[in-house]
Amino acid sequence: MPLTITNQNFKKEVLESPIPVLIDFWAPWCRPCVMLGPIIEQISVEQEGKIKVGKINVDEEGILAQEFRITSIPTVMVFKGGKPAGQVVGLLRKEDLLKRLGL
Amino acid sequence: MHDVIVVGGGPAGITAAVYLKRFKLDVVVLMKDYGTLAKTDHIENYYGFAEPITGTKLVENGILQAKNMGIPVLEEEVLGIDCFDTFTVKTTKAQHSARAVLLATGAARSSLKVKGFKEFDGKGISYCAVCDGFLYRGKTIGVVGAGEFMLEEMEVLRQFAKEVVVFTNGEPLQVEVHDASVVTEKLVSIDGKETVESVSTAKANYRIDALFVAAGTPSASDFALRMGAFLNKNDIAVDETFMTNIPGLFAAGDCIGGFYQIAKAVSDGAHASVAINRYLRNLKA
Numbered sequence: 066m067p068l069t070i071t072n073q074n075f076k077k078e079v080l081e082s083p084i085p086v087l088i089d090f091w092a093p094w095c096r097p098c099v100m101l102g103p104i105i106e107q108i109s110v111e112q113e114g115k116i117k118v119g120k121i122n123v124d125e126e127g128i129l130a131q132e133f134r135i136t137s138i139p140t141v142m143v144f145k146g147g148k149p150a151g152q153v154v155g156l157l158r159k160e161d162l163l164k165r166l167g168l
Numbered sequence: 169m170h171d172v173i174v175v176g177g178g179p180a181g182i183t184a185a186v187y188l189k190r191f192k193l194d195v196v197v198l199m200k201d202y203g204t205l206a207k208t209d210h211i212e213n214y215y216g217f218a219e220p221i222t223g224t225k226l227v228e229n230g231i232l233q234a235k236n237m238g239i240p241v242l243e244e245e246v247l248g249i250d251c252f253d254t255f256t257v258k259t260t261k262a263q264h265s266a267r268a269v270l271l272a273t274g275a276a277r278s279s280l281k282v283k284g285f286k287e288f289d290g291k292g293i294s295y296c297a298v299c300d301g302f303l304y305r306g307k308t309i310g311v312v313g314a315g316e317f318m319l320e321e322m323e324v325l326r327q328f329a330k331e332v333v334v335f336t337n338g339e340p341l342q343v344e345v346h347d348a349s350v351v352t353e354k355l356v357s358i359d360g361k362e363t364v365e366s367v368s369t370a371k372a373n374y375r376i377d378a379l380f381v382a383a384g385t386p387s388a389s390d391f392a393l394r395m396g397a398f399l400n401k402n403d404i405a406v407d408e409t410f411m412t413n414i415p416g417l418f419a420a421g422d423c424i425g426g427f428y429q430i431a432k433a434v435s436d437g438a439h440a441s442v443a444i445n446r447y448l449r450n451l452k453a
Contacts, residue, residue, distance in 0.1 A: 092299075094299075096395050096396040099396060130303065136292045136294070158398060
């Protein structure tokens with residue numbers, strides 16, 4: 066299951082993670098985000114141990130959304146070694162999403 | 169509650185409606201205009217017409233054919249579609265509900281031809297006010313459009329924005345706009361560092377934090393995008409039964425891409441109708 070990432074655990078879970086972290090910026094009122102949900106869950110199961118998967122609710126975590134200049138949701142970002150290493154905006158199929166994020 | 173709402177009254181939509189009616193389903197067709205076919209004067213390659221026929225005549229015949237079978241064909245522009253178990257289709261005139269929807273609106277329109285448009289796509293340019301409006305609380309939001317679709321999006325954006333600026337991009341404003349400034353000059357460029365910061369016309373520069381696109385009338389891919397359906401570029405992605413990834417939402421004709429021909433659209437419509445019939449029967453079972 067994807068982790069719920071907040072401003073409190075962001076540093077520990079994302080920036081200090083030894084493995085790449087995939088973050089889904091989403092909100093419950095956004096239909097494309099809701100449709101992306103199961104795909105993100107699937108990735109978290111299939112890539113367990115290889116990629117850490119987390120979700121950031123932009124409604125509750127406005128500071129993080131602002132910090133990473135999230136302008137459209139869903140936005141999926143990848144962090145490697147504590148730094149953003151890829152970003153995709155919009156609903157995509159799992160294969161396309163992973164490919165465009167270079168995973 | 170209808171069984172099926174068909175959005176679009178061209179060859180794909182009408183063919184599907186005719187078949188659906190013959191399957192004894194309650195179907196209604198919503199259409200806004202004659203679409204691409206109205207621009208075609210000579211159709212010589214469609215089966216069964218010994219003499220060339222105009223696109224307009226062909227569409228007229230199709231509508232008449234559907235109406236003669238007792239299918240309501242309503243001239244209503246669809247503004248939005250919601251799906252929660254069933255579908256609610258909001259038009260310029262009314263609200264309709266159905267258990268399945270077929271999108272057959274024709275090809276998606278081209279995107280804005282303005283410098284910077286591609287560059288800032290997803291970086292301040294958005295197509296979905298419901299999704300992204302919230303991210304611009306207290307900010308200045310531009311919205312591109314001149315008609316009902318723009319007004320729909322603007323009403324959503326108003327809940328979040330400090331200020332909304334309407335850009336008609338050279339089109340005459342077709343609706344009344346209150347409490348927002350309106351710029352009617354053509355847009356020349358979209359500018360910013362990482363994200364959108366301003367747009368320019370030949371005359372002036374306007375500071376905005378985001379630009380929402382709601383120009384013209386919404387295309388099938390606009391509905392699909394808002395509902396969370398997969399797209400292939402601008403085409404709606406469907407499976408072999410013409411269903412999208414959203415159960416009950418089907419698409420046929422030019423809006424799913426492929427061969428832009430009447431014969432193909434008619435074929436799509438027929439195939440989709442069979443799948444919709446099966447889908448609805450399974451729902452009941």
